[in-house]
Amino acid sequence: MLSMRISPGRRPAPWTTWAGTARCQPRVLATPGSTDALRALLHEAAERGEGVRAVGAGHSFTGAATTSGTMVSLAGLGRRTAPDGRTGRSEDVEEVEEVVPLAGGGALVTVRAGIGLRALNLTLARHGLALANLGDIDRQTLAGALGTGTHGTGARHTGLAAQVRGVRLMTAAGEVVDTSADTHGALFEAARLGLGAVGIVLAVTLRTVPAFRLTAREAPQPLDEVLERLDGPGNLVDAHDHFELYWFPHTRRTLTKRNDRAEPLDADGAPGRARDPSGPGTRTVETARRLWSTGRRWVDDELLSNGLFWATNELATLAPGLTPRINAVASRALAPRTYTAASHEVFVSARRVRFAEMEYAVPRADVVEVLREVDRWVEASGVHVPFPVEVRFAAADDVWLSTAHGRETAYVAVHQYVRLPRDRYFAGAEAIFREAQGRPHWGKLHTLDRDGLAALYPRLDDFCAVRDAYDPGRLFANAYTTRLFG
Template structure:
């Protein structure tokens, strides 16, 4: 039996077998023969989405290439490619994705299937970029779905958590390749909050990080700029200094507030420009656990302020800053942004420091403000919560039952999360 761990090291799976098929025919055969199947990308999910004691598939070696549509507005791409590989390959052909997050090791299918996103008031999650899917179903058959071809399957597949099948190719929205200028500055959080609506209109992308014991925040903006060479740095901030701070906080938790004030004094203005695919992501090598809640945009700052005040009141050793971003509304059945424009608040903790109890308590604050969690990041939702928070969940589960009645793609976590009934015994 093999062992697999996620990026942070907190999720451990012991699948019966780990395979990296190279052809769709080989993949279909393995899926048809297996009793249980999950697919893994870079392991950036903090929830046990990839955990299985059955077959664990990695699709990064699956044959395939990018095919650009004649109108240049979309293209078919291998689902198992990492965003790093995909966006570089698109750039070489003169195209970019409309948006990206701040890391890029994830697979395209993994990012879309969990609703991963970047920031931008008018930009949706990566799931909104998907136009069509090619996937292997539980019986090994290969189907394609879009708004006009098997539309119910397409709507469910747009954010599916891997419950419907194994995706091999995805048609995604594209835009002409563009360059970005990134600017970082440190400003009082109150000042950022007062100008937030204006900042969101003025910049294509805007976000900030704020440590729970600081009243100043790191503001980051990204805007389209004139062509520029590859940036000399691969990160928006120094990972070395930050990791040293995290080690100190882990060794001396009571010093966390003081260390955050010292760290903020070391951060100044910075700027870098270059191709979008190389400026969007930053190096993130310091291991952490993460919980992220997507809130109604009007409730974002209130939720952030309440959770920060709670941390200060209890003197909790939360070492990482909160990350605050904007995401546009969508109409995807299981998307946390399907009720309107969202404010995304990410809460992190250094992997060597306690996080479970802190996250669980903070989650009650985010839920009280109408928040719904990122599916791949730490949360404690139950099947009853999913039903209450997602009116279209029943429709999704109906499609799931149709294409995978035996629950081949449902692991222990997902079975409990969606209240999936085991198949009836064969008589």
């Protein structure tokens, strides 16, 4: 008997993204428990002439995962948990398929594609490993995050897809294919970042690094001072391992985040464990410090970043004209802070205030001018924006559809609270991003289609040729992929 859970009743509930920015009514919502069950789903959908979309955690803002046909979640496929040596709990710690140590440190780690990033981080930590860079939340699945080109920040670091060394996927024909740069190289390129348009990703081999700690320094800084120091000698971006900034529109204030590598973790890879060089007395002091720091982080992360932030957005919704003053107060409420913890704890924050987002990757050399243009546009337009603009950086990479393909990149993200109008703001910002040859994040709102993308991605035709070869009947297509790839 095939192992599979299919949504009960005639039709599953309507599906929506985390932000409510895209919706659909799938005919079937299935969580296959084996590759045979998945293959059977593909065959059945093909016979019915309807589409199949894999879904992750629904954290894209676009209709990347939407379908009126079969929606497939890989949440359970291949999932096996192991007890955590420290806590005894097993729910977040998964068995990995393979760990191959690398000569220079770190390892190639093969995990199931439907694993959540949180579980992935905890699992890697258990092996004394980590991902070199991460985005700012861990709610996504690995396959979902890879499929849209999810990235973090750091001028010497790439996005997640460039850390992939192998992808196992099921093609439209139901074949399971192991791909890498050396085996089925073109399919590998299209599978590691391709919105699930060439197949359902089953497992991923990641290049990991030895687990490390990060020291985070967060501080309010005037916008003009930050813009002056973004490039040139000793600039903020190159001086830190992971630099990012949040600018509050209608103000001249930013919050900068500078994350730098501290010492590596202990040999047992325990995340966030304080070192104890001088015995039990030191341990007590360290523990007290950590408790204080945890309390402080709770105030900053939960109350300021989420609770108070929700309140400021609600107030801006009720009284939009107050937005500049609200932003001025909110940006002053953020006190400087410094803390050190396991890398994934520093990279990742909770995001409880719901928002819509557009993010474009622009050439790094143009980011200051782009920000000045957005500032001028916001002031001239009269729109009200209580959400900060986020600016991040990445090294150039060679992934075919990476937003950082072949160029040093700066990411500029505009957000709007879900209860506020966003169309004018996003259209104004998008015109500025496009003028700078910006490439839209595949999971965030934008209006580009294949014609617009062709000029931005030198390997787009290669990607589409792989799609033609492996999914000629367009089993994996939906409205979004048809708009992007034809």
